[in-house]
Amino acid sequence: MQLFKFFEIALVVLTLGSGLVLLFDRLYWRKRRLARAGLLDDGSEPVLVDWSRSFFPVLAVVLVVRSFVAEPYRIPSSSMMPNLLIGDFILVNKFSYGLRLPISNAKIIPTWEPERGDVVVFKPPHDPDQNWIKRIIGLPGDRVGFRGNTLYLNGEPVTYQLKGNYIGQGPGADMTGKSLLVENLPGREHTVLEDLRFVHPFGQGDWVVPEGQYFVMGDNRDHSEDSRFWTQTSFLPDELLRGKAFIIWLNCQDWFCKGSFDASRIGTRIQ
Known part of the structure; x- marks a missing residue:
């Protein structure tokens, strides 16, 4: 997801740059053009000002929507199967957990707190240049355990119902x-994938979630690098949250839909 980081920086730079060009034109350059019109200058706008006038409104709207309303992401891995498939394009609600500044992700206006079970996009604490997606399992103060193939919350085992064997398609x-x-x-309630015949030798243990942090896991339990395996810290700080994933709007195997296309995924709500 490095592409998103580059796009975010470029969008901010271009929006601020074009806005400054228009501001300086309004305060200084236009007056000079009008004063010189009819002498050595025909009074026409420079190309840079003309481009800024055309693109600034569009860039500003995209920046505001992407930063404070909703942001698109593409699922690149199988860690959230069966609920999110490789190639799903999702929308993330950017104001669910507070309005945050672009690039820095600093919260400027608090809104709601994350809830257990939310599917969230975040910057992993050990690799903050990336954007990952997992499910919140533990809230601040929770005791989370994972032993064998069973999840425990505050000392109580979470119950499961077997629905059968999963049949994957395409990259899954x-x-x-x-x-x-x-x-x-x-x-x-939500679905997960597990190999009940296999117990992963790592990722077993008990954790107490600190204040202001969360314990996250992937729904594809045997194929997810999540809080169970993070070595520096097992927890996700609130300041690294990007937003709450809420809907799938497309499924393609690449950005330009040259590969397979699954229309049945369009409009699927993320539970």
Whole structure:
């Protein structure tokens, strides 16, 4: 997702640059042009001012919408299967957890707090130049445990219902045969994938979530690099949250939809 970081910086720079050009033109340059018109100058706008006048409104609207309303992302991995597939294009609500400045991600206006079960986009603490997506499992003060193939919350095991074997398609075909389960997470039921015949030798333990931080996991439990495996810290600080994923608006195998296209994914709400 490095492309998004580059786009974000370029969008801010171009918006500020074109806005400054228009400001200086209004305060200084236009007066000089009008004063010189009819002498050695025909009074026409320089190309830079003309371009800024054309592009600034568009850039400003895109910046405001992308920074404070909704932002698109593409799912590049299988860590959130079966709920999010490789190639899903999603929208992320940018004001769910507070209005934040572009680039710095600093919160300027608080809104709502994350809830258990929310699917969130964030910057991982060990690689803040990336954008990842996982599900919030533990809230501040929770005791989270993962032993065997069972998730524990505050000392109580989370219950599961087996729905059968998963059948994957396209890039997710290698997940075929995994167990499809309904995980009864308090407040938010959702499906997960697990290999019930295999217990991962790592990612086992118990954690107490600190204040202002969260414990996150992928729905594809055997194929997710999440809080269970982070070595520097097992927790996601609130200031690294980007927003709440809420809908799938497209599914393509690449940015230009040259590969397979799944119209059935369009409009799917992210639970």
